[in-house]
Amino acid sequence: xxxxxxxKLCSHNLTAEELALLNKIRNAAGENGLVKVFDVNxxxxxxxxxxxxxxSSAEELMEKLDMLVDKRLLRSEFDAKILTCRGCGxxxxxxxxxxxxxxxxxxxKSAVYVHRCGALIPExxxxxxxxxxxxxxxxxxxxxxxxxxxxxxxxxxxxxxxxLVECLSCGWSDVVENAGQIVLRRYGLTEESLSIxxxxxxxxxxxxxxxxxxxxxxxxxxxxxxxxxxxxxxxIAVNTTDLVSKIYIVFEKVGLAELMxxxxxxxxxxxxxxxxxxxxxxxxxxxxxxxxxxxKVAKTFSVDVELI
Amino acid sequence: MIQGTVPQMNxxxxxxxxxxxxxxxxxxxxxxxxxxxxxxxxxPLISIDYPVIKxxxxxxxxxxxxxxxVGRQEEVPGVLTGYNxxxxxxxxxxxxxxxxxxxxxxxxxxxxxxxxxxAETTMSVEDLVTKxxxxxxxxxxxxxxxxxxxxxxxxxxxxxxxxxxxxxxSHRLLDIAxxxxxxxxxxxxxxxxxxxxxxxxxxxVVLEEEDCVVTDRGVLQxxxxxxxxxxxxxxxxxxxxxxxxxxxxxxxxxxxLGEDAPLSIAFKKLVEKEPYTVLTQDRKHILTxxxxxxxxxxx
Numbered sequence: 001x002x003x004x005x006x007x008k009l010c011s012h013n014l015t016a017e018e019l020a021l022l023n024k025i026r027n028a029a030g031e032n033g034l035v036k037v038f039d040v041n042x043x044x045x046x047x048x049x050x051x052x053x054x055x056s057s058a059e060e061l062m063e064k065l066d067m068l069v070d071k072r073l074l075r076s077e078f079d080a081k082i083l084t085c086r087g088c089g090x091x092x093x094x095x096x097x098x099x100x101x102x103x104x105x106x107x108x109k110s111a112v113y114v115h116r117c118g119a120l121i122p123e124x125x126x127x128x129x130x131x132x133x134x135x136x137x138x139x140x141x142x143x144x145x146x147x148x149x150x151x152x153x154x155x156x157x158x159x160x161x162x163x164l165v166e167c168l169s170c171g172w173s174d175v176v177e178n179a180g181q182i183v184l185r186r187y188g189l190t191e192e193s194l195s196i197x198x199x200x201x202x203x204x205x206x207x208x209x210x211x212x213x214x215x216x217x218x219x220x221x222x223x224x225x226x227x228x229x230x231x232x233x234x235x236i237a238v239n240t241t242d243l244v245s246k247i248y249i250v251f252e253k254v255g256l257a258e259l260m261x262x263x264x265x266x267x268x269x270x271x272x273x274x275x276x277x278x279x280x281x282x283x284x285x286x287x288x289x290x291x292x293x294x295x296k297v298a299k300t301f302s303v304d305v306e307l308i
Numbered sequence: 309m310i311q312g313t314v315p316q317m318n319x320x321x322x323x324x325x326x327x328x329x330x331x332x333x334x335x336x337x338x339x340x341x342x343x344x345x346x347x348x349x350x351x352p353l354i355s356i357d358y359p360v361i362k363x364x365x366x367x368x369x370x371x372x373x374x375x376x377x378v379g380r381q382e383e384v385p386g387v388l389t390g391y392n393x394x395x396x397x398x399x400x401x402x403x404x405x406x407x408x409x410x411x412x413x414x415x416x417x418x419x420x421x422x423x424x425x426x427a428e429t430t431m432s433v434e435d436l437v438t439k440x441x442x443x444x445x446x447x448x449x450x451x452x453x454x455x456x457x458x459x460x461x462x463x464x465x466x467x468x469x470x471x472x473x474x475x476x477x478s479h480r481l482l483d484i485a486x487x488x489x490x491x492x493x494x495x496x497x498x499x500x501x502x503x504x505x506x507x508x509x510x511x512x513v514v515l516e517e518e519d520c521v522v523t524d525r526g527v528l529q530x531x532x533x534x535x536x537x538x539x540x541x542x543x544x545x546x547x548x549x550x551x552x553x554x555x556x557x558x559x560x561x562x563x564x565l566g567e568d569a570p571l572s573i574a575f576k577k578l579v580e581k582e583p584y585t586v587l588t589q590d591r592k593h594i595l596t597x598x599x600x601x602x603x604x605x606x607x
Contacts, residue, residue, distance in 0.1 A: 227413035
C-alpha cells in the first residue's frame with residue numbers, strides 16, 4: 001500500500017462553516033456575481049456586511065474568505081483601500097498636506113508656470129519678474145498656467161504636496177506612504193464552488209450533505225491497493241469530533257455489481273494507510289437509487305449503503 | 309475459457325469410441341423446458357471482464373453455487389463455479405503463492421470460467437445428459453428470448469426425482485455409484501486438498517475422521533469467509549497451510565445408504581441437501597450428480 005505519496009487532494013476540502021459562507025456569498029451576490037462584504041463605519045472600523053456570528057470578527061471573516069480564494073472556491077476583486085495607523089492600528093486618520101521642501105503646512109494653491117529650464121514660477125511672480133529666477137532666461141517662453149502650490153514658510157513653489165496622515169486616536173503622524181493599509185475586496189463564487197452549491201451531481205450533493213453535518217471532505221483520493229491496482233475513492237469524509245471516517249464510492253445506483261465493486265476495493269485497501277482518516281472507519285456505497293435487497297448484500301461485505 | 313466442440317452424428321453420440329444408444333426409460337419423453345423449472349433463475353450475470361476477486365464477491369454476497377458469465381456480445385454464456393476458482397488458486401499457489409492476491413485482481417473471469425453447452429428448450433433430457441457426458445461439462449445454457457438460464461446436472465436430477473422418473477429403473481445404488489472414494493486426513497492442508505481435487509478432477513472429497521464431505525463449493529465458501537480472505541491477502545502461504553479442520557463448518561454430512569438401495573431412493577436423498585453426495589455403508593462407493601450420466605446405455 002502506498003501511503004500519502006499517491007494520495008492527492010484533487011479539488012478541495014471543505015468545512016461546514018466554509019460551505020455556509022459560500023451559501024451566504026451566493027445569496028448576497030449581485031448581477032455581476034460579486035458581493036461587497038466589508039465596509040468601514042464612522043469610527044473607522046471595518047464592519048462585515050454579511051452575518052458573521054457572535055464569536056467572529058470582520059477580520060476573521062476576511063481571513064476565511066481569503067482562504068476560500070486560495071482554494072479557488074471564491075474569486076475576489078478590489079473594492080476599497082483603508083489606511084491604518086502605524087502606531088495603534090486605528091483607522092481614524094486625518095490627512096494633512098505640507099510643503100515637500102520644508103514640511104510646513106502653510107501652503108496655498110496657486111497657478112504656476114513652467115519655464116523651459118524646468119523652473120516653476122507662481123502666477124504672481126510672472127507679473128513681477130522679467131527673467132527666469134533659475135536660468136535668467138526670458139519668461140515669455142514659460143508655459144502655463146498649471147495647478148501648483150506655494151509655501152508661505154519657505155517660498156518654494158511646487159506642483160505636488162507632501163501628504164501626511166495623523167492618527168486622531170494616538171497622535172501618530174507620518175507621510176501617507178508610511179501608513180498601514182487594508183485592502184477591501186468584493187467576493188464572488190467560482191465555477192467550482194457554484195457547482196458544489198447547486199449541482200445535481202450525486203458527488204456534489206453528497207459533499208453538501210456531509211459538510212453541513214460537520215464532516216471535512218476530501219474528493220477524488222487516489223490510492224494503490226495491496227494487489228498493486230490503483231483506485232480513486234470518490235469521497236473521504238472525516239468527523240474529528242465524533243471520530244468517524246467514511247470512505248465513499250458513489251454510483252448511479254447501488255446493486256450487486258456496485259457492491260461487488262466496493263467490496264473488492266475495501267478488501268484491497270488497507271484503511272489505516274489512508275491519510276487523514278480517524279476513528280471508526282466505514283465504507284459506504286452511495287447512489288441516488290438503491291436496488292431492492294442491496295442493503296442485505298451490503299451487510300455481508302460490512303459495507304453501508306446510503307441514498308443520495 | 310475452456311473451449312471445445314460438440315461432435316454430433318445425426319442423433320447418435322459417441323464417447324471415447326463407444327456409441328451411446330437412446331432409450332433410457334429414466335429420461336423418456338422429457339425436454340429441457342421441463343427441467344428449467346428446477347433451475348435457479350435468479351443467478352446474476354457477471355461480465356467476462358470482471359477480475360476473479362469481483363466474482364468472488366458475487367459468491368460471497370449472494371451465497372451462490374455458480375455465476376453466469378456473459379461476454380460483451382452476449383454470446384453463449386460461461387459458468388464460474390467453486391471448482392474454477394479452486395483450480396485457478398491451485399495453479400498460482402503451485403508456482404508463486406505470494407502472487408495469489410495480485411492474481412485475483414489481475415486475472416479476468418474470461419481466463420478461469422468454463423464454457424457451457426447450448427441447449428434448446430425442446431431438446432430431450434436424454435440428449436442433454438448425453439451432451440454433458442460427451443463434453444464432460446455439467447452445465448448447459450438455455451436462451452429464452454433475451455435471457456440466458458443455466459441448467460445443471462443437479463437440476464436434471466431434481467426434476468427426475470420430482471417426476472418419479474427414477475421409479476422406472478430397477479438399478480441399485482451400486483450399479484452406477486463410483487468405486488474408490490477419495491479422502492484426505494484432517495491433518496492435511498488446504499493446499500493438499502486443492503491438489504487432490506484438481507489433479508483427480510473431482511469436486512467432492514471425504515474428510516477422514518469427521519465422516520463428512522467437502523465440495524468445491526465448500527472450499528470456495530471457506531476462502532471467501534472474512535478471515536480467510538484477509539489471510540489470503542496478508543499471508544497466502546499461511547492460508548494454503550491451513551489444516552482442514554478449519555473447513556469442517558463448510559463440509560456436509562453425506563447420505564449413507566446400503567449398496568442395494570434403489571436408485572430412486574438414492575437420488576431422492578442425494579438432492580435433499582448439500583453436499584449432494586451418497587456414500588455406501590462400507591464407504592467404498594460414492595454417488596454424485598454426475599453419476600446420472602451412467603444411466604445412458606453404453607455399448
